[in-house]
Amino acid sequence: MKAIRCKEFGPPSSLVLEEMPGLKPGANEVLVDVKACGINFPDTLIIQGLYQFKPELPFTPGSDIAGVVKEVGEGVGHLKVGDEVFGFVFSGGFAEEVLVPSNTCFLKSKKMNFPIAASFMVAYGTSYHALKDRAKLSDGETLLVLGASGGVGLAAVELGKLMGAKVIAAASSEDKLQLCREYGADQTINYSKDDLKSEIKKLTDNKGVDVIYDPVGGDYSEAAFRGIAWEGRFLVVGFASGTIPKMPLNLPLLKTASIVGVFWGDFAMRNPKQNMENTKMLMKWYDEGKLRPHIHKTYELKNTARALEEIMNRKVRGKLVIEM
Numbered sequence: 001m002k003a004i005r006c007k008e009f010g011p012p013s014s015l016v017l018e019e020m021p022g023l024k025p026g027a028n029e030v031l032v033d034v035k036a037c038g039i040n041f042p043d044t045l046i047i048q049g050l051y052q053f054k055p056e057l058p059f060t061p062g063s064d065i066a067g068v069v070k071e072v073g074e075g076v077g078h079l080k081v082g083d084e085v086f087g088f089v090f091s092g093g094f095a096e097e098v099l100v101p102s103n104t105c106f107l108k109s110k111k112m113n114f115p116i117a118a119s120f121m122v123a124y125g126t127s128y129h130a131l132k133d134r135a136k137l138s139d140g141e142t143l144l145v146l147g148a149s150g151g152v153g154l155a156a157v158e159l160g161k162l163m164g165a166k167v168i169a170a171a172s173s174e175d176k177l178q179l180c181r182e183y184g185a186d187q188t189i190n191y192s193k194d195d196l197k198s199e200i201k202k203l204t205d206n207k208g209v210d211v212i213y214d215p216v217g218g219d220y221s222e223a224a225f226r227g228i229a230w231e232g233r234f235l236v237v238g239f240a241s242g243t244i245p246k247m248p249l250n251l252p253l254l255k256t257a258s259i260v261g262v263f264w265g266d267f268a269m270r271n272p273k274q275n276m277e278n279t280k281m282l283m284k285w286y287d288e289g290k291l292r293p294h295i296h297k298t299y300e301l302k303n304t305a306r307a308l309e310e311i312m313n314r315k316v317r318g319k320l321v322i323e324m
Contacts, residue, residue: 003095009049012305025073036118037093038064062093066117086117103272119319126264139164141210149176200227221245294318
């Protein structure tokens with residue numbers, strides 16, 4: 001099988017396409033013939049050795065997969081050979097085959113094609129876990145989404161609206177904000193030209209926002225936090241800006257606000273039953289036409305490095321997908 005290999009930490013240009021031996025599933029594993037693999041911003045960090053965990057070199061990056069079950073290991077009862085599935089792995093997705101833990105591998109909706117399925121799991125799984133389990137977002141609350149046109153950000157906009165929140169989307173350009181409005185954002189902030197804190201206060205009549213969803217980090221985090229409401233919740237999702245912010249701890253004290261970490265991948269492994277329930281709800285909403293992942297572009301496996309560079313250069317709205 002062919003696979004993209006990371007042999008040394010570095011930029012996308014250091015990745016190589018290689019022929020690898022076929023895989024064999026162990027207990028509670030599913031061997032999937034990969035049809036598509038979504039790209040997520042953490043993939044760009046993992047290959048540079050900048051993520052919160054570092055895979056042992058060499059490794060195959062990629063986590064958001066969809067394909068057909070080729071073989072099942074001992075102890076797998078809910079899937080069989082030939083099933084069309086989607087799933088999550090910490091690494092191994094940018095390849096023609098991948099081993100997926102059975103507790104993070106799910107039957108694909110018949111209404112989903114493979115690229116859509118491969119763009120679904122991480123973006124919607126992360127955002128729903130963040131809003132439902134970590135923020136406990138309530139109907140009628142106000143949600144601010146930073147980096148709102150990216151993969152997880154756009155999913156958070158869509159889910160926040162579906163969960164009854166008033167959604168304010170913040171992004172860096174008008175075309176990105178237009179996409180957010182198409183996905184349900186009630187109000188928008190262009191933080192490349194407007195002061196984020198001032199705009200939050202203006203749009204909320206100085207009350208602030210109840211929940212902040214932050215996959216961006218950097219200078220925007222503190223500015224957003226200064227616009228949080230009393231007993232607000234600030235969700236730490238990621239650091240797409242490349243900078244981990246340092247937050248003055250007097251700010252949560254003054255607003256009795258919470259800073260809440262979101263690490264969906266670890267949650268999915270530690271709490272498979274709860275993650276399964278979340279996934280069932282997301283799939284129900286998808287089948288009802290309430291969720292519609294936005295795919296910016298698809299690439300062939302051999303062009304994975306080019307796709308990763310496009311994400312790093314902030315040129316993507318929604319998701320990029322590798323098709324085999």
